Amino acid sequence: MVLIGSALIWGQPASAQEVTGEAAAPDSLVPPDSLTRRLSPAGAFLRGALIPGWGHAASGSLTRGAFYFGIEAAAGWMVFKTWRKLRVARNQVALWEDRVTASLMSQGITEQEEIDSRLEQHDEIARLRELADSRREQREDWAAVAIFFLLMSGVDAFVSAHLQDFPEPLTVEGDPGGTISLTIRVPVG
Numbered sequence: 001m002v003l004i005g006s007a008l009i010w011g012q013p014a015s016a017q018e019v020t021g022e023a024a025a026p027d028s029l030v031p032p033d034s035l036t037r038r039l040s041p042a043g044a045f046l047r048g049a050l051i052p053g054w055g056h057a058a059s060g061s062l063t064r065g066a067f068y069f070g071i072e073a074a075a076g077w078m079v080f081k082t083w084r085k086l087r088v089a090r091n092q093v094a095l096w097e098d099r100v101t102a103s104l105m106s107q108g109i110t111e112q113e114e115i116d117s118r119l120e121q122h123d124e125i126a127r128l129r130e131l132a133d134s135r136r137e138q139r140e141d142w143a144a145v146a147i148f149f150l151l152m153s154g155v156d157a158f159v160s161a162h163l164q165d166f167p168e169p170l171t172v173e174g175d176p177g178g179t180i181s182l183t184i185r186v187p188v189g
Helices: 041-050 054-059 062-106 112-121 123-163
Strands: 002-004 007-009 170-174 180-184
Touching: 041 054, 041 123, 054 062, 054 123, 062 112, 062 123, 112 123
Parallel strands: none
Antiparallel strands: 002 007, 170 180
């Protein structure tokens, strides 16, 4: 490895041509294959499972990485949104329960069992409790979607890392005469 000016040249020591500043061969600026780092499949899985899309981006699958990042961002937003709606629904239930309890106590009903049975029979409280249960289920559903796509991002990054150097196996070409040829490339050796 030789440093000439600000260019790093891999391989043999500098030749007289390189030292004098004459143009170097274009392939001498590219490091040999043994020096380039490949992303391991396990590393791609861990990256994809930590931050969706990171494992794909590291293995060169930028479109897939953007897809998983976008899906996970949308799922995260929906988890947050349903969490806020659940909190509002629970606050409404507590507010109505306090109002009805205060009203019952002002009427002289102070036994907790009687108050609980009246709260169960109150239409608005029953409706708000069902709404809170529905919001809780929505939050759980969106959390499951987020976890699913997080794991799928890791698994897909794992597969992408395995296939990052795989040659394109099929090409289909046609000509105006109507013939179609199918080419399969299989590396040997």
